[in-house]
Amino acid sequence: MSKPRINQKIMPYILSAPSLLLISLIIVFPILYTFYISLTNMNVYNWFTFTFVGLRNYSRALFVFDAGFITAMGTTVVWTVVNMVLQLSIAFIMASFLGVKQLRFRKVYKTILMFPWAMPGYVSILLWKTGIFNVQFGLLNQWLSRFGIEGFMWLSNNVSAFVSSVIVNLWLALPFMIMIMDGALQSIDKSYYESAQLDGANWLDQMWHITMPSIKSIIGPAVIITVFTTFKQFDVIYLLTQQAGGKTGANIHTILTYAYENAFITNNYGYSSAISILIFLFLIAFSLLTRVKLRDNSKI
Amino acid sequence: MKRKVCIVPIMLIIIVMLIGGCTSNEAEGPVVLTVWHDKEQPIIDVLVEALKNLEPEIVVQFEKKNGLTEALKLVGNNPNAAPDMYFFAHDKIGVYAEMGILAAITDFLDASELDALVPITVESATYKETVYQLPLYFETLLFMYNKEWVTDVEVLRDTDSLLMHMEKAKRMGRFGFVEQHSNAYYAAGWVHGFGATILEASGEPKLNSEEMKAAMTYHKRFVSFMPGESEYATVNTLFREGKADMTIGGPWMVPTLRAAGIDLGLAVMPIISQTGKPLAPYTGVQGIHVLKVSADSKADEIKTVLTALIQPEVGKNIALASGSAPANEKAYEADDIKNDDMVMMMRATAENSVPMPNVPEMDVMWTVMTNMLVEINMSGKSIDETVESAQKKALELISNMK
Known part of the structure; x- marks a missing residue:
């Protein structure tokens, strides 16, 4: 009698062991190794002869969390919120349009919309930087010049550079969100809407009482993933405004670009690892908070 | 039964591969030296041509490496992953010397042989009184x-x-x-x-x-x-x-x-x-650096390669291929170089310029x-x-x- 019960207990672990091993190698090991390095004095002067220094790097790392870091943290939060709100709204609208039955060539549009996702992010960002925003040769200023308007330096002041970065990030991130949103909308049973219409519900009522609750559980994980991807984003802002040899004059920093300029360029791996671990702990705390919040909402 | 029939040859192949992997690699054959670089192909072609005479005893393989400087930090002391030499500008010498991955060039060439080079190039290649690079050419804006x-x-x-x-x-x-x-x-x-x-x-x-x-x-x-x-x-x-x-x-x-x-x-x-x-402007001196991991095991071959590369002909051909100034003074005696406006302008400008600091x-x-x-x-x-x-x-x- 007891044998099958043991098998039932052990079997899931045996089946998931290969994936767990892979996750351990790809995710857990680098984190643990970074933590180990953060406790050493590994730098240019002690590259292969580094020794254990305890928490010394952490006490130094806290100095990087200065006024500049607080500003960068604020920028990161605004960046995440703005991007998420826009991504969700635009993806919802686009997916709704794509769901209209009378729309011809729907599949073609869906395929085209996936195109930015298929392109490497690095290429897309540099194409936007040189092809669209460039002062001399960019498409935007070419259009302005047709109307006799003087060219604008899109990436040189903080506000326009931030807006430009958001636009590029939307271009990169929307395909994923549209795909998830489209799938979520398609999964709703159409009979709900028919019943609601018979009961006299208007478009807003249907949206609020049928569509939103139905798609929440499907888009929830995608939103969480995107929040974290956006929060720890480095490439869009760095490549558009701060790339070595291509700085534009805008001074917008997320926590990662700030940490890069203030720690990682020093070649002090012990110190940089300590900063990475602190940022990692911050993200973990943020993740736990989000999970608790979502769980509370689902209870309601 | 069918499955067992399949497993047997697979096991045999694995055993043969394992045994193959355990055999000594001291078999007779050419000594292969790997050089990482980030240069344009015409420059590498000149080096390949100059080192062709060393074959079949010594084969030098040039590998273009993206992110060369970061890769060296990660594997610079790993004999299985590091190259034997690398071809790069002098400004990273201090970083790698402090890391302890570079061998002194004077371990392979006599210091007097470096007297043939333009002084600014040897000064740039020197960090804490040790020459860590064999300068081949220099360039500036x-x-x-x-x-x-x-x-x-x-x-x-x-x-x-x-x-x-x-x-x-x-x-x-x-x-x-x-x-x-x-x-x-x-x-x-x-x-x-x-x-x-x-x-x-x-x-x-x-x-x-x-x-x-x-x-x-x-x-x-x-x-x-x-x-x-x-x-x-x-x-x-x-x-x-x-x-x-x-x-x-x-x-x-x-x-x-x-x-x-x-x-x-x-x-x-x-x-x-x-x-x-x-x-x-700043001057960059481009040249060959030797990694410590190969300095002992391939010392003779590295010495042969460096001796071949210090020749004026190599500097001259690189200059003609790239427009940069040769590090070897004797290369300037060639008519091709004397009549090349760009190379001569490069040298004139470089002599008024400042070598990039090579400290970490x-x-x-x-x-x-x-x-x-x-x-x-x-x-x-x-x-x-x-x-x-x-x-x-x-x-x-x-x-x-x-």
């Missing part, structure tokens, strides 16, 4: 002009004339002169022309000196007549499309400019009217100096305050390196 807009006679000899030309050109809807004004490498010429320095040889930053403030103030007058963006693509394209009359650029720009049909002229750097000294501290100074230039030239911040905060940041980052 050149003053270039488009002969369609500026004739040889009109080429501006001083910066005040240059400024007047820029003002005039702007009124005509053109750019008189363009450069990557907010990039530390390109702006260094102006800094040195004022007697300022970014980093002392001792590794001490000097961003808040009076000379630096004067250089920034003077340079900013020119920036106002240049395009707002100063990245390589913009500057290069403006000059290549004939929208800018003059520029400062490296020899690597020349082939594309000539291919684009630009009637290119080269001139010595203009004299800064305020100081009477010419713009003095320079690694952080590129970012700090560039940020300082961006804040002054593009964000319009006060020069006095910006240089002070940049100096503070440089000291902080250098302290964090340790």
Whole structure:
């Protein structure tokens, strides 16, 4: 009698062991190794002869969390919120349009919309930087010049550079969100809407009482993933405004670009690892908070 | 049964492969030396040709490596992953020497053999009194002009004339002169022309000196007549499309400019009217470095390769292929070189230029100096305050390196 019960207990672990091993190698090991390095004095002067220094790097790392870091943290939060709100709204609208039955060539549009996702992010960002925003040769200023308007330096002041970065990030991130949103909308049973219409519900009522609750559980994980991807984003802002040899004059920093300029360029791996671990702990705390919040909402 | 039949040959193959992997690799055959590099193919072709004679005993394989400097940090002391040598500029010597992955060149070549090289190249390759690089050629920025807009006679000899030309050109809807004004490498010429320095040889930053403030103030007058963006693509394209009359650029720009049909002229750097000294950009010395992991096991072969590469013929052929200045003095005796305007201009400019510092501290100074230039030239911040905060940041980052 007891044998099958043991098998039932052990079997899931045996089946998931290969994936767990892979996750351990790809995710857990680098984190643990970074933590180990953060406790050493590994730098240019002690590259292969580094020794254990305890928490010394952490006490130094806290100095990087200065006024500049607080500003960068604020920028990161605004960046995440703005991007998420826009991504969700635009993806919802686009997916709704794509769901209209009378729309011809729907599949073609869906395929085209996936195109930015298929392109490497690095290429897309540099194409936007040189092809669209460039002062001399960019498409935007070419259009302005047709109307006799003087060219604008899109990436040189903080506000326009931030807006430009958001636009590029939307271009990169929307395909994923549209795909998830489209799938979520398609999964709703159409009979709900028919019943609601018979009961006299208007478009807003249907949206609020049928569509939103139905798609929440499907888009929830995608939103969480995107929040974290956006929060720890480095490439869009760095490549558009701060790339070595291509700085534009805008001074917008997320926590990662700030940490890069203030720690990682020093070649002090012990110190940089300590900063990475602190940022990692911050993200973990943020993740736990989000999970608790979502769980509370689902209870309601 | 069928499954067992399949498993047996698979097991046999694995066993054979394992046994194969355990056999000694001391079998007779050529000694293969791997060289990582980041250079253009014409330059590598010259080296391949020069080392062909060493085959079949020694085979040198050149591997183009993206992110070479970072890769060396990760595997520089790993005999299974590191190359035997690498071909790169001298400015990373301090970093790798401190890491302990570089072997001294004098372990393979007699110090007297280096006397044949242009002194500035050997000085650049020396860190803490040890020569860590065999210099092959050196390069710096050149003053270039488009002969369609500026004739040889009109080429501006001083910066005040240059400024007047820029003002005039702007009124005509053109750019008189363009450069990557907010990039530390390109702006260094102006800094040195004022007697300022970014980093002392001792590794001490000097961003808040009076000379630096004067250089920034003077340079900013020119920036106002240049395009707002100063990245390589913009500057290069403006000059290549004939929208800018003059520029400062490296020899690597020349082939594309000539291919684009630009009637290119080269001139010595203009004299800064305020100081009477010419713009003095950084010089990069390109050469071969030997990694410690191979220094003992392949010492004889490495010595043979370095001896072949120090020959004047190699320097001459690289110069003709790339337009850069050979490190070997004897290469300049060849008529091909004497008659090559670009190579001779490169040498003349390089002799007035400043070798890039090779101390590890320079690694952080590129970012700090560039940020300082961006804040002054593009964000319009006060020069006095910006240089002070940049100096503070440089000291902080250098302290964090340790």
